[in-house]
Amino acid sequence: MAAQFGKRLRKGAANTAVVAVAVAALAASQAPAVTIDGSGGQAADAPSPDGNADDTATGNSRYYTDLPPLDSPTATPSTGADGETSSVAGGERGIPATVLDAYKKAEAALRDAKPGCNLPWQLLAAIGKVESGQARGGRVAADGTTIGKILGPQLNGNGFANISDTDGGAYDGDSTYDRAVGPMQFIPSTWAWAGRDGNGDGVSDPNNIYDAALAAGHYLCRFSWDLSDRADLRKAILSYNNSTDYLNTVLSWLEYYRKGTHEIPDGTGTLPRRESDDAPGRGSGTPGTGTTPPAAGPPSQGTPPPEQGPGTGKPPATTPPPTTPPPATQPPTTPPTTPPTTPPGTPTDTVHHLKDAGTAELTARAGDAFTGRIGVRAETKDGEAVGKVRIRFTVVGDTDAAFEGGETVATVVTGASGVATAPRLRAGAETGEFTVRATVVGRSVPALDFGATVTERTADFLVRTDSTPLTCVAGGEFAEQVELKATYRGAAADKVAASATLVKGLLDSSENDEGPYFEDADGNPVRTLKGLRTDGDGKLKLPKLYAGDTTGTFWLRVTTAGGATRTVALTVTKAEASADPETSPGPETPEASPGPSASSTE
Known part of the structure; x- marks a missing residue:
């Protein structure tokens, strides 16, 4: 499959130009980033406070940018003699049978679990198309598990987010950095809390399309978003991958699939050709596999050697330095008169520790809301408050307690005082103790744990x-x-x-x-x-x-x-004796004396 992907290189897509214009009508050219407000809701009115990307489902890893063609919904894919599957009219509307079934089952499950979300299966299909080309054209086993793992590139900060390993390589096989995993491209740290068992085998596997589709549905429906509302739909998509281009691409496929799709056999789906990192200065590799890119061709093919390619800061060795002086209008190259005294950074970089911000006792009866709320303060080494830092609160332990809205994870941005207050907790039916853990998103500092107890409901x-x-x-x-x-x-x-x-x-x-x-x-x-x-x-x-x-x-x-x-x-x-009409009445006998009357303790 890697060879098939490798053949789909950097070809122009003239039939997507009109679609691109249509997409502009679907989403504004400057879509807002996604942050969380003080109540635990996700807002879309301000950029991410520190620029980190590990608070998205994918870690802002690579995705496919192919746009849907302008075609007839009745046509079918065409496979050439070289094994290449082309996007002839209508071919892109075909979705592999098992993959399509997984999307529809996830929609049905969310309809029951979170009816107010109004999740359409076409949105899952759009994200699945952009993330993995519908599980690499439907290369899945009967139970929905992909044939071979689908791995994104290392999230090592080289053109992507910088996310150190969080799963010991359990999901992505990489014990140094995280990689996005599976047909819906979840990073391991997100799958740890968002993962679901969609096919009922008792395991939540990001490489299984049923599990991944259900997890994606719950991820998109958190924070009580209503996906029939345009603003909430944009927030949900941006939370999956915080990119305007990504938003536009997903919306285009969503509208395309809403106009009609059809089922095709597993393994026969069309494969994407263009990656989001297919540009100077960005690393590239086999799409969806995280493998090393093919060796560069000779200069005659127009491909510079990797160590001297675009984005490295130095031209190819065969390119002579410019001999003509710059035009007089060129801006001055001297540094500004008042350069910054410290290198640029983010508020998150200055966080040294978290401190309890006066959290009250966390005790509630089963089914009730906790009266106390968890608050933490982000501080520097000197104890100064750090604002605009994302704090992730996670419910840990064997419990069905959750934050308002039914989620077990919430991310809140600290205010000017450095304090972030978690959404209110609500106890479930299960009694016992559990933990709420507070961590800093994008920085490794010791977590702050808060014990909580759910007691049995009682009467007095x-x-x-x-x-x-x-x-x-x-x-x-x-x-x-x-x-x-x-x-x-x-x-x-x-x-x-x-x-x-x-x-x-x-x-x-x-x-x-x-x-x-x-x-x-x-x-x-x-x-x-x-x-x-x-x-x-x-x-x-x-x-x-x-x-x-x-x-x-x-x-x-x-x-x-x-x-x-x-x-x-x-x-x-005692039951009264009934008279026998066929016998003569005997001599009258006195009534038995009634027994003592009973007295109630009431």
Whole structure:
């Protein structure tokens, strides 16, 4: 496949000129960069504060700049005798079957998980086209795993972002620098929190198109963006790769695919030809593989040697120095009269450590929002505040707690005081402890960890909603179902765990094997119910109760998490004897004396 990519060299694309004009109508010529505001939302009104690129999905790695042709949606790809696949009319609309299925499944999953995002599968297809040529023309196995890894170039600062290794080479095989990985080109540090299992095999693999497409969908839908809104759509795309050209290219393919696509066999898709780094001063290599570029040809082919090529600061050895003096209008080459005293840098470069900015205790009941919020202060070595620095907050540990909006990662820019405050945390259903980790984006300084605890939902008071006595004749069923209401500090205690047991007495909490009972699905007697939970109003309605053959007073005890308890009296009386019409009535007998009445603990 590398050889096939290598053949697609630097050819002009005349049929893309008109499309390029159309793209200009889709996106402004100066699209804003993406930053995060103080509330954890992503704003698109200011450039990235320090210019680092590792806060994007791809690390701003290379991508393909081919634009869609002006064609008929009914035509098909054409393969020449040399194995080259050309973009004849309609051919680019074909998307390999497995790849197309992955995009549509991801759209369906996001429709359920985040319906307000309105993610179209065509956006995933557009990004997949630009990032990897639809997984290199659909070279994937039946389960969606790419045949051979798709790796971007080293992110070593040479024409790309400078991102040191974050995964020990686990995903990209490089233990020195990170590389973008897979058909959607995630950098390992982003995949660590954005990765998803899209094909249900229990593994989140960036080289699997189902996993990568679902991860890309969740990535694009974070921060409660609505992709049917033009502004939010632009923010989401720019967050994937912070480049105006990238935005324009993705938007052009999005509009192209919205006009119609068709399914083609895996492995038969058309391959891109032009890379974003196909320009002087930028490194190049086999597209999507991260391999070394082909050896340069002789000077007669117009390709300068690598060590003397464009962007190196020195001309080819065969080029003589200019002999004519510069024109009189040339700007002066002398340095300015007041040169800077220090080399240019960014605020991030001056950060020495992070400091807790007065974070309150992080404790919440399951399902509730944490009242305290995490704040950190970026400081220099001398303790001075550093503003305009991106701080990444990450939820770490076995928990379903997340920031508002359902995300487990949020990036916030420090203000003039150097402080960044994380979005509010919300506890999930799981109880226990977890960690929120604060790190500086683009600089290696010790992380700051904050412990958080999710406790069980509890009630401190429990009462029946009806005071009607609960009575039944032996062998019958109670007409009324027991209903109670739980409260916590005077407010309804919703979703609180509870249990109900028929006990032997007010002072004996052991289960009574006689008297009233509940029934299971098979009609068998049950005298203890577990796993109960109050509803949204704090109410708990128990199943129907049945009376046994034993008469007397019995006790039903209901207990909630937190210790709220209510014991309810149940009275079972003897059934009245029915008269036999065929026999003569016997002598009248006195009525049996009623037993003592039961008193409820209510």
